[in-house]
Amino acid sequence: MHGLPPDEIARHLAHLPGWTFDGQAVLREYRVPDFRSALAFVNSIADLADISGQHPEIRIAGPRVTLACSSRITKRVSLQDIQLARQIQNYAETQETLAG
Known part of the structure; x- marks a missing residue:
């Protein structure tokens, strides 16, 4: 799986509000009302990830869920990550309880 050049990643992220690129992954933090809501959100993300075959790095810190999409092996962002x-x-x- 080849990584995308930074300018192409930037073009894609222009259409994904709140997502950023740190040089190795595309990232987004979501805020939810509480820890249980964070777990429910992550479980829904897991379903999407399993279907796509791509699995983001997920960090839960209280009511915050941070997602990082990239290849764990190459530390590069592919079109599949986007x-x-x-x-x-x-x-x-579609989720009313989520905030960026």
Whole structure:
């Protein structure tokens, strides 16, 4: 799996509000009302990840869920990572309890 050049990643992220690129992964933090809501959100993300075959790094800190999409092996962002970020974003936009 090849990584995308930074300018192409930036073009994709222009259509994904709140997502950023740190040089190795595309990232987004979501805020939820509480820890249980964070777990429910992560479980929904796990379903999307399993279907896509891409699995983001997930960090839960209280009511915050941070997602990082990249290849764990190459530490680069692929088109599949961008597609997963888009799926996560689309799902999150349907959830009233999530804030960016």
